[in-house]
Amino acid sequence: MKRTINKLILVAASLSFTLFPSGVFAENISTSKIKSIQNKRVKVQEEAQKAKNEMDQLKEQQKLLLNSLDTIYSSIENATIKMSQKEAEIVNGKKELGELEAEREEYQKRLDQRQVIINNRLITIQKSGGNLDVLFDAKSIGDLLQRINAIGKFMNTDQDIVKEQQNDLEKVELKKKDILLTQNKLQNDKKDLQNLKRTLVNQETQLKAILSKLKDDVNEKEQDILSLEEQEKLLKEQEKAIKAASSISGGDFTRPAEGYLSSGFGYRSFDHETHFGVDIVRTGSTPIVSVANGVVIRAYHSSSYGNVVFITHNINGKVFTSVYAHMQNYQVSTGQTVSKGQKIGTMGNTGHSFGQHLHFELHDGQWNQAKSNAVNPAKFINF
Numbered sequence: 001m002k003r004t005i006n007k008l009i010l011v012a013a014s015l016s017f018t019l020f021p022s023g024v025f026a027e028n029i030s031t032s033k034i035k036s037i038q039n040k041r042v043k044v045q046e047e048a049q050k051a052k053n054e055m056d057q058l059k060e061q062q063k064l065l066l067n068s069l070d071t072i073y074s075s076i077e078n079a080t081i082k083m084s085q086k087e088a089e090i091v092n093g094k095k096e097l098g099e100l101e102a103e104r105e106e107y108q109k110r111l112d113q114r115q116v117i118i119n120n121r122l123i124t125i126q127k128s129g130g131n132l133d134v135l136f137d138a139k140s141i142g143d144l145l146q147r148i149n150a151i152g153k154f155m156n157t158d159q160d161i162v163k164e165q166q167n168d169l170e171k172v173e174l175k176k177k178d179i180l181l182t183q184n185k186l187q188n189d190k191k192d193l194q195n196l197k198r199t200l201v202n203q204e205t206q207l208k209a210i211l212s213k214l215k216d217d218v219n220e221k222e223q224d225i226l227s228l229e230e231q232e233k234l235l236k237e238q239e240k241a242i243k244a245a246s247s248i249s250g251g252d253f254t255r256p257a258e259g260y261l262s263s264g265f266g267y268r269s270f271d272h273e274t275h276f277g278v279d280i281v282r283t284g285s286t287p288i289v290s291v292a293n294g295v296v297i298r299a300y301h302s303s304s305y306g307n308v309v310f311i312t313h314n315i316n317g318k319v320f321t322s323v324y325a326h327m328q329n330y331q332v333s334t335g336q337t338v339s340k341g342q343k344i345g346t347m348g349n350t351g352h353s354f355g356q357h358l359h360f361e362l363h364d365g366q367w368n369q370a371k372s373n374a375v376n377p378a379k380f381i382n383f
């Protein structure tokens, strides 16, 4: 797209020359020829305007898509949080069910024991000839009545206890039923959320595909050449920082920012140049964090990189350098020790940058002018 516009501008310029020729040739140009040239010129200008409009539209489209992508990201985040909440509730429910089951078993055991007591009593009564012996042994009518009463009381008390125990058992079983219903609902909610998440991830994939198609049309070259003075300062500060960082050891890397990877590492077909880092795009206020423990080599404003931070890391005795460019602001200073995940600034559009994004570089070793140590960050960090 950019090349087309350049071509159109060149054609327009050459036409202007022929439109105002000098000297003798002027008389040789007929009015109709001038008119035809003028027409052509207008046409070229129209086409250039059309191309510019198309470009603006593409940029607008890209912005909208990125906004949608942001919405999808936060929806996925939301669904994930809700899912883990449901999962926690399910686990709680399972625990409660286990406790209720233990309670139920305890009630059942007591009921069974009571049953054994009653059975034994009945057997004793039957053995004694249907409780009559007990009664025949009565020494008086009063004694007999007392004995009949006693048997009756035994039976009544048994019945009350059994009734109470059965009530307890039923209560526990009802509670269990309630929780099982809730568990079912939770499982269904979880399934719905899983489906929602799947749909969102599909949408994300589709959007990313559309975005990467758009990318080549819209992207403009990001300038990442540092002035000689900047390079010298950087090399000097780097030495100091590496010494300071040698005592800070770090494990692995974390990603420098949330967002969409709009441009990968390596050769770029649209500008035929090598991209020594990756570009991460996200709208809104997006924190930039240090990818590992380290020491800030330099934090300053560069005309090409904008607000930029260089950090040296000691990863298991090995030097790595990370670069964060085009930030809105930076909140660390040269020589400062930073830890993995610590906020160092906010994503921005400063320096030679087109649209808010983070240009991130990772160097396996020290930073050098040729950027010969630059590696694909995707090899070390999951984007």
Ligand SMILES: [Zn+2]
Binding pocket: 222, 263, 275, 277, 278, 279, 358, 359, 360
């Ligand atoms: Zn970049």
